[in-house]
Amino acid sequence: MALDDHATKGVAPIVRATDQMTAVNESDCWDAIVMGAGPAGAIAARQLGLQRKRVLLIDKARLPRDKVCGGCLGGSALALLNGIGLGHIPTACQGVSLQTFDFSSGGVTARISIADRIAISRRTFDDALVREAMRAGVVVCDQTYGMLQPATEGNFRTVALRHAGGQAVVRAGVVVIATGLANAPPGCVAQSAPRSLIGLGALSDSAPCNIVSGSLHMAYGSAGYVGVTAVERGRFDIAAAIEPHALAAAESPGRLVREILQSSGSRLTGDWENLQWHGTPRLTRRTTPIASHRCLLIGDAAAYVEPFTGEGIGWAMQSGALAASLLTGSVRQWDSTIESRWQRLFDQAIGGRHRFCRTLSRGMRVKFLRQLATRGLRHAPCLGRPVLWNLDRPLGFTH
Numbered sequence: 085m086a087l088d089d090h091a092t093k094g095v096a097p098i099v100r101a102t103d104q105m106t107a108v109n110e111s112d113c114w115d116a117i118v119m120g121a122g123p124a125g126a127i128a129a130r131q132l133g134l135q136r137k138r139v140l141l142i143d144k145a146r147l148p149r150d151k152v153c154g155g156c157l158g159g160s161a162l163a164l165l166n167g168i169g170l171g172h173i174p175t176a177c178q179g180v181s182l183q184t185f186d187f188s189s190g191g192v193t194a195r196i197s198i199a200d201r202i203a204i205s206r207r208t209f210d211d212a213l214v215r216e217a218m219r220a221g222v223v224v225c226d227q228t229y230g231m232l233q234p235a236t237e238g239n240f241r242t243v244a245l246r247h248a249g250g251q252a253v254v255r256a257g258v259v260v261i262a263t264g265l266a267n268a269p270p271g272c273v274a275q276s277a278p279r280s281l282i283g284l285g286a287l288s289d290s291a292p293c294n295i296v297s298g299s300l301h302m303a304y305g306s307a308g309y310v311g312v313t314a315v316e317r318g319r320f321d322i323a324a325a326i327e328p329h330a331l332a333a334a335e336s337p338g339r340l341v342r343e344i345l346q347s348s349g350s351r352l353t354g355d356w357e358n359l360q361w362h363g364t365p366r367l368t369r370r371t372t373p374i375a376s377h378r379c380l381l382i383g384d385a386a387a388y389v390e391p392f393t394g395e396g397i398g399w400a401m402q403s404g405a406l407a408a409s410l411l412t413g414s415v416r417q418w419d420s421t422i423e424s425r426w427q428r429l430f431d432q433a434i435g436g437r438h439r440f441c442r443t444l445s446r447g448m449r450v451k452f453l454r455q456l457a458t459r460g461l462r463h464a465p466c467l468g469r470p471v472l473w474n475l476d477r478p479l480g481f482t483h
């Protein structure tokens with residue numbers, strides 16, 4: 085169901101760019117403007133909306149939109165959704181339940197049983213989250229590019245909006261930046277980790293040959309890794325993290341994906357060259373600071389680690405919920421300690437998980453360790469349990 089279908093369900097429809105001059109009035113002061121309608125922004129907006137705040141959620145894309153991502157929700161992301169009353173979403177979106185994880189590297193494939201994992205395309209999942217934000221009273225404007233303006237000492241922060249209908253400058257008690265891996269806002273610096281990989285992704289309507297239903301397939305080669313899984317409505321999601329120099333040297337993204345799959349020993353074959361591939365900037369990065377006067381950064385905009393373990397959606401939703409919880413009572417009456425408290429809270433809640441996943445990703449880039457891990461898992465799949473346990477630990481969502 086597209087967002088516009090809400091009109092028939094008693095929820096105000098999404099405001100399309102051309103109508104914005106009437107919906108977004110320059111003289112209005114919102115309690116919060118959330119920039120970016122991915123999982124981080126949609127959850128932050130919804131949680132603030134549930135606190136009866138006046139919230140404007142904008143996205144530069146036309147919604148619903150696709151996003152380069154494996155689309156796998158792990159146990160911790162599913163528990164977080166349950167905790168905030170959105171546990172019905174994965175099933176309502178017809179997400180595919182995953183039971184096995186096939187990992188191929190150096191000609192060896194290991195199979196591990198996994199429970200509590202669901203795969204959904206990001207178009208469908210993010211659309212469902214945005215609809216929940218709208219249900220909580222949030223006004224959503226798509227095809228609207230937001231630019232945070234430099235801080236002044238006033239009781240609000242301003243954002244310049246650019247859209248097909250023109251331009252506007254709007255004010256809010258707080259601006260939440262959830263713009264993913266886009267450029268950092270003024271006053272913040274985003275630093276990519278040396279040797280960071282870049283993302284590649286595509287959706288396919290036809291099943292790759294040899295795919296096992298309910299399985300997440302991952303193939304690792306020297307140029308990076310590729311994940312393939314079924315998502316809702318019989319479609320397939322292919323997501324990869326790639327060495328930038330390997331992509332530059334490759335004939336095409338599809339050819340590179342084929343080479344990684346073949347060199348890993350994976351038996352998956354598909355029409356990779358004819359898919360429509362999309363890319364991302366470098367993946368592992370950290371932004372500093374992640375808070376300033378009346379502004380918080382959340383989700384990938386604050387920090388992100390290569391998606392080897394596929395935890396980004398959970399972290400993004402968690403940071404959205406935590407930010408909304410921290411802002412309770414402080415939207416109009418700004419307390420400057422919020423800035424240091426947000427940095428501390430983010431580090432405590434997500435920093436440790438980032439470090440764990442970064443260590444794991446780094447290890448998997450060393451050929452010897454990768455092959456040792458694959459062989460070990462093939463002979464004793466239970467060796468994967470401590471890693472899964474660590475990844476599936478519940479994510480807190482109130483501070």
Ligand SMILES: Cc1cc2nc3c(=O)[nH]c(=O)nc-3n(C[C@H](O)[C@H](O)[C@H](O)COP(=O)(O)OP(=O)(O)OC[C@H]3O[C@@H](n4cnc5c(N)ncnc54)[C@H](O)[C@@H]3O)c2cc1C
Pocket residue numbers: 119120121122123124125142143144145149151152153154155156157158228229230231262263264265266282283284285323324325364367382383384385388391393394395396397398400
């Ligand atoms: C190859 C790959 C595979 C992955 N696989 C998984 C996986 O299987 N499971 C998992 O949990 N995570 C996975 N991730 C990570 C996950 O995709 C991200 O962590 C997650 O999308 C972060 O959510 P977010 O809301 O912070 O940002 P995003 O989802 O990137 O959303 C940001 C939004 O901001 C909008 N925007 C940007 N700039 C502006 C602007 N100036 N004004 C208005 N709007 C703007 C964009 O249009 C976008 O909609 C993967 C990532 C990659 C690259």
